[in-house]
Amino acid sequence: MTDIYQHYRPEERAFVDQVHDWVSQVERQYAPKLTDFLDPRQQAIAKELVGTNGDVKWHLSGGTDEAERQRLLLAPDYLTPSEEDYQLVLLEIVYPEKFVSLEHSHVLGALMNIGLERAKFGDILIRDRVFQLIVSKDVALYVQSELTSVGRATVTLEERPLSSALQMEDDAEHRLLLVPSLRLDTLLAQSFKLPRTKATELIKAKKAKVNFQVIEQASYPVRPSDVVSLRGAGRMKVESIEGTTKKDKLRVSVKIKKS
Numbered sequence: 001m002t003d004i005y006q007h008y009r010p011e012e013r014a015f016v017d018q019v020h021d022w023v024s025q026v027e028r029q030y031a032p033k034l035t036d037f038l039d040p041r042q043q044a045i046a047k048e049l050v051g052t053n054g055d056v057k058w059h060l061s062g063g064t065d066e067a068e069r070q071r072l073l074l075a076p077d078y079l080t081p082s083e084e085d086y087q088l089v090l091l092e093i094v095y096p097e098k099f100v101s102l103e104h105s106h107v108l109g110a111l112m113n114i115g116l117e118r119a120k121f122g123d124i125l126i127r128d129r130v131f132q133l134i135v136s137k138d139v140a141l142y143v144q145s146e147l148t149s150v151g152r153a154t155v156t157l158e159e160r161p162l163s164s165a166l167q168m169e170d171d172a173e174h175r176l177l178l179v180p181s182l183r184l185d186t187l188l189a190q191s192f193k194l195p196r197t198k199a200t201e202l203i204k205a206k207k208a209k210v211n212f213q214v215i216e217q218a219s220y221p222v223r224p225s226d227v228v229s230l231r232g233a234g235r236m237k238v239e240s241i242e243g244t245t246k247k248d249k250l251r252v253s254v255k256i257k258k259s
Contacts, residue, residue, distance in 0.1 A: 022035065022074050027056060032074065040237065043070060054077075056077070057075055062122045063090060064123065067122060067134070069121075071088070088162060090132055091132065093155050094158055095150065111143070115146075127168065133157070140159070172256060176252070177254055178251060182221055200218040204218070222238055224240055232259060234258035235257055236255060
């Protein structure tokens with residue numbers, strides 16, 4: 001395990017251990033293992049560790065084609081998963097939209113306020129003032145009974161078939177950055193066209209997150225599959241490193257979505 005750890009951050013080691021435990025469980029019991037919702041970095045780690053060979057295969061689903069947060073299904077190689085195997089429930093928020101406006105932050109805050117763990121629900125889908133949630137089946141009834149207000153609005157939740165999930169418009173920009181390193185301040189400055197000193201100030205002001213965790217070190221090393229966000233500016237995902245230039249700068253492929 002020590003050799004494996006060197007490829008991951010210290011704070012990721014517990015998750016590395018968890019993935020190995022899941023794989024061992026599937027191998028022992030020869031039965032599938034379904035996880036809670038994972039963020040993109042966790043998904044990437046799991047795929048790397050499980051690989052494409054062997055008796056255990058990985059499968060992911062978050063309810064839509066472009067889902068960011070997804071549930072991981074580890075299964076013996078004989079199993080071809082169906083939609084039902086992921087135990088996803090789509091809930092639509094019914095509210096007086098003529099009189100109040102909702103935002104993503106309102107919905108996220110309301111879900112956290114009822115004590116729901118972040119790993120129990122996936123993406124919040126929004127389009128034309130319609131709001132939908134994708135949640136784990138085991139908490140769906142709890143969410144429906146407890147989530148009665150969002151922001152200033154009184155709401156109810158109605159279950160919808162997964163086939164009616166909103167397809168989010170992909171307004172993200174794909175860019176190739178040329179950077180000397182994968183430092184957090186460097187990537188934020190390049191992605192959102194900021195002076196590097198300004199990016200550093202924002203990081204120290206706790207306005208930057210990597211994989212949904214606040215990071216205060218400007219020199220923090222970002223890795224492929226990381227999701228980086230900057231409050232008030234937007235978010236970006238490091239998709240891959242495409243090599244280096246003659247001047248030893250990294251060619252980094254990113255996906256940027258501005259606020």
